[in-house]
Amino acid sequence: MKREQAVQIIDHLRDAFKAMEKAERAIAGLAKEERLRFDDLLGEVVLDLEDKLLLPICEQYPDLLPPEEEVRPPLLCSELPWSEVKLPSSATEDQLDQIILSLLKSRWQKTAMFVTTAEKRFKELGWVISHEATAARLQVLSDLDRIESVGDLGYWANSEVRLKD
Numbered sequence: 001m002k003r004e005q006a007v008q009i010i011d012h013l014r015d016a017f018k019a020m021e022k023a024e025r026a027i028a029g030l031a032k033e034e035r036l037r038f039d040d041l042l043g044e045v046v047l048d049l050e051d052k053l054l055l056p057i058c059e060q061y062p063d064l065l066p067p068e069e070e071v072r073p074p075l076l077c078s079e080l081p082w083s084e085v086k087l088p089s090s091a092t093e094d095q096l097d098q099i100i101l102s103l104l105k106s107r108w109q110k111t112a113m114f115v116t117t118a119e120k121r122f123k124e125l126g127w128v129i130s131h132e133a134t135a136a137r138l139q140v141l142s143d144l145d146r147i148e149s150v151g152d153l154g155y156w157a158n159s160e161v162r163l164k165d
Contacts, residue, residue, distance in 0.1 A: 006061045013054055020046050027150070035150040043151075043158070077155045078132035082140045085133040090126065096137060097146075099125070104147060104163045111135060111149075112156035131156075 020042060027038045058065045087096065103118055115131040115138075122129040135153055138161055142149040151159030 001057070001060065003061055006057050006064060009057060010054070010064055013049060016049065017046070039151050078135050079154055080132040080136045082136040085136050087129065087133075088127045091129070093137075096129070097141065100134070100137060100141065101147070101163070104161060106163050106165070108150070108160040108162045110157065111138065111151075111153055111159040111161055114138070114161055115156060 023042055024039070027035055027042060030038065087093070099121055100118060103114070103121060115134045118134045119129065119131055122134075135156060138147065138149065139153045141147045142153060142161070146164065147161055148164050149159060149161045153159045153161070
């Protein structure tokens, strides 16, 4: 492949990634079951484009790698299950749920942003509750169908949460 061809392909891939981001936002408006299915499928497509097309081209032409500010930030994630979370003695699950529900909005919020906002509120209350613990509780609330979520809540940058409609 000639360099000019590689440049053209990468330009089209950038357009495709922008379109995928728009599709991701549109998927976020679907019902939960459809959101989960389509979000996973879209994620697979994006990874395939990156791993099977973009990466081999950039290996051949390393100077075509996107500038560092365009590279995706690392995924913030946690696999902490709620069963392993230890709450401060001054906090109960019900109190934690009340705070979480009071901070959620009817619009979608990235999980990464929400766990940061929640941590600030918990500190105001004198509670030491980690981002990981908050994400674990969000998973429980989603599993109990008390909140809506899209994506894998273990990957905070690739998931979103909101109040139920």
